[in-house]
Amino acid sequence: MLSLLKRTSLSCLLAVGIGASSYVQAENAICYNCPTEWADWGTQLRAIKKATGITIPADNKNSGQSLAQLVAEKAKPVADITYLGVSFAIQAQKEDVVSPYQPSVWNEIPEGLKDPAGNWFSIHSGTMGFMVNVDALDGKPVPQSWADLLKPEYKGLIGYLDPTSSFVGYVAAVAANNALGGSLDDFSPAFEYFSKLQSNDPIVPKQTSYARVLSGEIAILLDYDFNAYRAKYKDHANVEFVIPQEGTIAVPYVMSLVKGAPNEENAKKALEFVLSDEGQAIWARAYLRPVRAAAMPEDIKAQFLPDSEYERAHAIDYTKMAEVQRGFSDQYLKEVK
Numbered sequence: 304m305l306s307l308l309k310r311t312s313l314s315c316l317l318a319v320g321i322g323a324s325s326y327v328q329a330e331n332a333i334c335y336n337c338p339t340e341w342a343d344w345g346t347q348l349r350a351i352k353k354a355t356g357i358t359i360p361a362d363n364k365n366s367g368q369s370l371a372q373l374v375a376e377k378a379k380p381v382a383d384i385t386y387l388g389v390s391f392a393i394q395a396q397k398e399d400v401v402s403p404y405q406p407s408v409w410n411e412i413p414e415g416l417k418d419p420a421g422n423w424f425s426i427h428s429g430t431m432g433f434m435v436n437v438d439a440l441d442g443k444p445v446p447q448s449w450a451d452l453l454k455p456e457y458k459g460l461i462g463y464l465d466p467t468s469s470f471v472g473y474v475a476a477v478a479a480n481n482a483l484g485g486s487l488d489d490f491s492p493a494f495e496y497f498s499k500l501q502s503n504d505p506i507v508p509k510q511t512s513y514a515r516v517l518s519g520e521i522a523i524l525l526d527y528d529f530n531a532y533r534a535k536y537k538d539h540a541n542v543e544f545v546i547p548q549e550g551t552i553a554v555p556y557v558m559s560l561v562k563g564a565p566n567e568e569n570a571k572k573a574l575e576f577v578l579s580d581e582g583q584a585i586w587a588r589a590y591l592r593p594v595r596a597a598a599m600p601e602d603i604k605a606q607f608l609p610d611s612e613y614e615r616a617h618a619i620d621y622t623k624m625a626e627v628q629r630g631f632s633d634q635y636l637k638e639v640k
Contacts, residue, residue, distance in 0.1 A: 330356050332569040335369035335385040335561075337362045341511045342427070342529060342556070343589030344386075350585055351576050357569045365510060366391040366470035373400040373561065380563040383570035388470025390625035392423035392557045401559035404571060408578050411595050415621075416555050425555035426577050427591035429527035430616045431478040433545040434534065439522035446523060448548040449479050453499055462506040462521035466497075467632040469509060474554050475525035476631070477624060482549035487623045490631055494638035501640060516542070528607070532590035536606055546612050553616045555594070 339345035339361040348359050364372065366388045373382060377400055387395060395401045396418060405421040416425035433452075435445050443456050452461055466472035480486075480493035506512075506521055513530055515521045517540050524530075531544035558577065564570045576582045583598035590606070593599055607613075 330358060330569065332357050332359050332383040332564075332566045332573055333362075333381060334359050334573070335362055335372060335382045336364045336366060337386055338364075338511060340513050342429075342591055343533065343585065346589065347577065347582065347585050350581065351573050354576055354581065355569075355572050357573055359573060363510065365464075365468060367468045370395055370398070370400075374398050377562075380561050380565065382561045383564040383566045384558060384560055384573055386426075386556065386558050387423070388474065389423070389425070389555050389557050389621045390473065390628050391470055392418075392559055393622055393625035394628070395559060396422040400562055402562040402564070404560040404574065406571075406575050406578050408595065412578075413594070415618075416594060417557075423557040423559045424578075425557050425594040427583075427586040427593050428553055428555045429529050429591060430546065430553040430613065431474050431525065431551045432528060432531070432547060434516055434524045434526040434531040435543045435545060436516050436519055436522050436534075437541045437543055439516075439519035445543055445545060447545060449482055449496065450549070452523065453496075453503065455503070457523065458503045460522035461500070461503055461525075462508065462512055462515070462523065463525035464512065465507050465509045467635055471511070471526065472507075473628060473631070474552065476635070477619070478525075478551040481552060481617070481619065482547060487620060487627050490627075490634065493631075494635065497635070497639045529590035532606060536590075544608065546608065546615050548615070550615045550617065552619050553592075553613075554619075554621065556591075 337344045337348065337359065344361065348361060352358055369385050369387060370391050373385065373395060401422050403421040406424070412424050418424065433446060437445060440460065446452055446457065463475050464472035466476040476493045476497065479496050480490050483492040483496055485492035512521055512524055516524045517534060517538060528544050531542055534540045534542040558574060560567070560570055560574065578595065580598055583593040583595050584600065586593045587599045587603050590603065
């Protein structure tokens, strides 16, 4: 009887001109770069499903891979929304693969953390530093500076994501460059630093490596504060987060509505949810700084390093950071051996 009802319902939909694909996809949306282990997207996706009924499969692309896929599919988009590092989002806007959308809390998103038209907007931010598995150091001191990582005692213990592919890797390079006297017009300090770092045999994956730090395969990962806090407080690992003495940068992560999204209305509902009080609290409890500051619970803020430590984390010109990224990548491949 149930099967007959389902067939009858589908027949009715087809009779009024609604295709079978629309029937199947009605409560779905596709997000590029929403990996379960990164930034606790797993909890966020489950919450979206519970609150809206919309199913969004996890997706393990990084920012660079997501942008490349969006461009490749421009004539016939597959994704509905995408989550990107801000420089990739600015590139996506230039490639005309995202569409303006201003969510209901638009006025609560600070200027500078959103495209004026709504092509992208921040949902949270992270601070770059060292995620350190203390046990995997085997008694060696926890490094406190960019300079420390060049010491021979850390050979084989350091990891960072590929800065020519992953936004996290690019952020690490920009952070080191700025801390060591460079600028977005001059990446020579970064090229020199990462060339020297090669003597310590770093591990350079293209994808998020959270699990590899917890297992001890990578003892020191150039990564965000939120991953380190998650490891320490949720996975109860002996992990510390270090903001290097020379300084670092903080960057927003953003979302966009994909231009020509096949499931646009579902996509908008998902974007509304991640900016809602509930969605922002999920980011906060994943140790991300929510873009709506009022959503940061006091008990979570107390688990972060003191504000005095975060004074060494600086904002930067994110638009210019995006503009120079491609040139940086090309030069990095030539300079860093």
